[in-house]
Amino acid sequence: MTALILINSTPEESRVALLENNVLAEIHIERARDRGIAGNIYKGKVVRVLPGMQAAFVDIGLAKAGFLHVSDFRPGIDELPTIETDALDRGIEAAAPTPTSMESDSPSQFAPTLPAMAPSPLPIEDRLRRGDDILVQVAKEPFGSKGARVTSHISLPGRYLVYLPTTNHLGVSRRIEDEAERQRLRDIVLAMKPPASGFIIRTVCIGVSRRELQADMRFLIRLWNRILKRSENVSGPCQLHYDMDLVLRSIRDLFTPDVARVIVDSPQEHQRILEFVDSFAPRLRSRIELHCGPESLFDQYGVEPAINRALERRVWLKSGGYIVIDQTEALTTIDVNTGRYVGKTTHEDTVLETNLEAVREIVGQLRLRNIGGIIIVDFIDMADLANQHRVMDAFETALKQDKMRSNILKISELGLVEMTRKRTRSNLTHLLTEACPACDGKGRIKSIATISCEIMRRIRQVACASSGSNRLVVRASPSVATFLCEEESTAMDRLEREIGCRITVEPVDTADHGRFEVRST
Secondary structure, three states, rough: OOOOEEEEEEEOEEEEEEEEEEEEEEEEEEEOOOOOOOOOOEEEEEEEEEOOEEEEEEOOOOOOOEEEEHHHOOOOOHHHHOHHHHHHHHHHHOOOOOHHHEEEEOOOOOOOOOOOOOOOOOHHHHHOOOEEEEEEEEEEEOOOOOOEEEOOOOOOOOEEEEEEEEOOOOEOOOOOHHHHHHHHHHHHHHHOOOOEEEEOOHHHOOOOOOOHHHHHHHHHEEEEEEEEHHHHHOOOOOOOOOOOOOOHHHHHHHHOEEEEEEEEOOOOHHHHHHHHHHHOOOOHHHHHEEEOOOOHHHHHHOHHHHHOOOOOOEEEOOOOOEEEEEEEEOOEEEEEEEEOOOOOHHHHOOOOOHHHHHHHHHHHHHHHHHEEEEEEEEOOOOOOOOHHHHHHHHHHHHHOOOOEEEOOOOOOOOEEEEEOOOEEEEHHHHHHHOOOOOOOOOOOEHHHHHHHHHHHHHHHHHHHHOOOOOOEOOOOEEEHHHHHHHHOOOHHHHHHHHHHHHEEEEEEOOOOOOEEEEEEO
16 A cells, blocks of 8 residues: 655645655644644543443533543542653663553544553542642643543653553564564563553664664653643643644554655644654655645645545445545544446345445545544444355454454444444534524534635635736635635735735625635735
């Protein structure tokens, strides 16, 4: 498999696309005015303890308090001692007793739910009180009406390792399939890691030297020491650690050995990425390119239309069948249909082929749309039990290639497959669209913020194509025009200085609030 990372960056928005075999596999978006918080660490203050739910609400300085379940609570985390990194240089002398080694995928930005080192049988009301300060990490972004999910099982991702300071655990990415390489990496990390702390060995560790792993481990331990030190001098709610922004986080998490090139369209971001890569893997520098062509980066590689297709309910299969994806706050349903596909032999064979093709598409759509939580898949009914097993085996095999942890159940008596997929950040539909005001929220349309970002990208393209112009006119719906002039006034002023051209925004009555025009005068 050949992979490619494309990075489109403007002051308003960063977008990172991962292409596998020239097909959009993942899209990550972060806006300056609405940056994510998953992975951030806070000193929070307990505002309410709920014995009936065995949970607590923790104020971390956001509009809504974070939700902490008793299973995610580790007492005494802020009393953990700092670790001397000099011990890492002594190799085997600093080794810990061999922990239970668990097979694990490498988490990208969030704390895994792992058991505490010394689980307490006490209920949460006997462990936390209102007003208590507590160190927590955001495990799941706020979603809908729900606040963030927080945990005190901290994880700090590095380039090669994920540091777990609160648990004695050693995990290896399941994508490292060679057993000899798995054992080599285990031995290296076990020989260096401090006692009573854990690490996850990430996929990019394949072929990495002991010195590189040691440097990454030293960096992560020093980072944790700084977080602990700062927590001693502040009261909650207070932010202690901010995870990397999307661009650097993507280089850290997505730039695996499978990635042939990283192409970025911003000179400033290109330089920042080069400096970041120089700090951990200078040999990767040659794979990082600056896009300078007349056509926009995402247009050149067909990413823009692929993003738009990822917002549609219906996804067509190559055979002529299709799947329908419906998302609600509670769960996501996926329905499989034969559509125009009539097959060549028996009805059962036609159904089997459609379901097998749908399996691959469903897993791809889960990744692309970043769908998490509860998912119900309604495959086409199969009478043959062996065919049901074939579809389930194919589904489980395909899910192994997904970085996000999932749990899948067998086909029920009603012919449904129930599964869960870990959710940390908003899905693509929630991020790029909003409830349609004309149908009482039963449908979704592109949000005003999304359209505004599209307009600003279009302004740059028009300005580049008509360098002699001294004024650009934007014609958009009244709601979008108002948003640009008020909510995004600072960004629009900055854009005028960037392109050296005056921008005039004109509201136009239109039935489609996503329709706009940018022209030079």
